[in-house]
Amino acid sequence: MDFKYKKYIDNSLIYIIFAVLILIFIIGFLFFRSHNEKSKLEDLGRTISEINLTYDFSEDSITSEDYVSSIENKLEKLQETNSALKSLKVSQKHQNLSSPLKDGLDKNIELFNKLLSILKTPDALNISDEYAIASKLKKECENYYSICRSNLIPVYLYKEGNNYLQDIFYYINELIKTNRDKGFVQSQKNDFVVSMKSLLLKLSSMDEKLFETANLIKESNRDLKVLVTDIENKLSSLQELKNNLYSLPIPEQANDSFLALENALKSYDKYINYFYKGLLDEIENKKTPEDYYDKSSTLFDEFIYSLEAAEKSLDNYNKN
Known part of the structure; x- marks a missing residue:
């Protein structure tokens, strides 16, 4: 057991x-x-x-x-x-x-x-x-x-x-700032070009050969005073164009275009004021000043040349 x-x-x-x-x-x-x-x-x-x-x-x-x-x-x-x-x-x-x-x-x-x-x-x-x-x-x-x-x-x-990841985020943030700056510059450029084209268009619409108009008025035995109001309106428009030009912010690299249009306005100013003074003399004295129309024609040609130069300068700026 x-x-x-x-x-x-x-x-x-x-x-x-x-x-x-x-x-x-x-x-x-x-x-x-x-x-x-x-x-x-x-x-x-x-x-x-x-x-x-x-x-x-x-x-x-x-x-x-x-x-x-x-x-x-x-x-x-x-x-x-x-x-x-x-x-x-x-x-x-x-x-x-x-x-x-x-x-x-x-x-x-x-x-x-x-x-x-x-x-x-x-x-x-x-x-x-x-x-x-x-x-x-x-x-x-x-x-x-x-x-x-x-x-x-x-x-x-x-x-x-x-700082590996931090550096990458910082780098991208700098890219964003650069793009933002580029966007601002491009936007400013676009606004400038649009405004300049508008001013050039208005100035181009004023390119009347007033001396030829005066000849036609005299040939039809009409009073030259009908031209006075038209010229005064053009002088008023010219002053408005000047004010608008000088109020424009000028982007970088756009100074040449600005100066070219400024020169065109000065050229037109010289042309129309010379013609206006001669027209008033002719109306008052009942005779045409010596070489008046020839000088007006020369000043008009100078204006057209400066206008074309301004258009070309703006076009070059816009393409760059």
């Missing part, structure tokens, strides 16, 4: 030891698996950080092409890391670690693609909107990575003391 009892005890002990060993193995396996999963996630976090924080070009003289090449290189590496992360089988226990890392990496890649697009099209009209989208993606990505770091997954989009 004692022998059977002892044998029973021995068998039970063997089973217990075996069960304990199996339990230890299972616990060890689960612990190792858990530790291994977390370790792999930590390694991926470090890899992502290294990609994001590495300067892969000289900081002495950076061009847009440097940034483009750098981001393209980083995107390729981030895509490879993303594939590795998505192929990693993670237990339910570590879903809270892998999920924000996956979401953060997706935003990371989306951000770099957006920055790449902006840098490749620096003159795009919507660059300010694209910059705002990039800023939003940066914030969203960092929010996910912040969750990862709170779970002891060391992953960074940017880091204090590392």
Whole structure:
């Protein structure tokens, strides 16, 4: 009886030891698996950080092409890391670690693609909107990575003391300012050209050969006084043109066009005032001043020449 009892005890002990060993193995396996999963996630976090924080070009003289090449290189590496992360089988226990890392990496890649697009099209009209989208993606990505770091997954989009991403955003912001300045300059130029064309058109409409009109009036035995009102109206229009010209803001490189039109106005002023004075003398003295019409014709030709020069100067400015 004692022998059977002892044998029973021995068998039970063997089973217990075996069960304990199996339990230890299972616990060890689960612990190792858990530790291994977390370790792999930590390694991926470090890899992502290294990609994001590495300067892969000289900081002495950076061009847009440097940034483009750098981001393209980083995107390729981030895509490879993303594939590795998505192929990693993670237990339910570590879903809270892998999920924000996956979401953060997706935003990371989306951000770099957006920055790449902006840098490749620096003159795009919507660059300010694209910059705002990039800023939003940066914030969203960092929010996910912040969750990862709170779970002891060391992953960074940017880091204090590392200005890689900050430098890119600063560079793009400078592009926006440059585009804004270009837009202002172009808008100012367009306004100037439109105003100048309007002034030239009005001045062109006043290019009447008054000496020929005076001859026709005399040939038809009409009174030359009918021309006085017309000339006074033209003098009034001339003064208005001068006022409008001198009130124009002059863009850079437009001074020659301004001076050319100013010269045309002065030429017309000289022509019409000379004719007006001679006309009044003729009306008062009942005779034509000596060489009056010949001189008027010469002054008119000088005006036409200066008018054409002003039109050509404005056209050249507009094309440049």
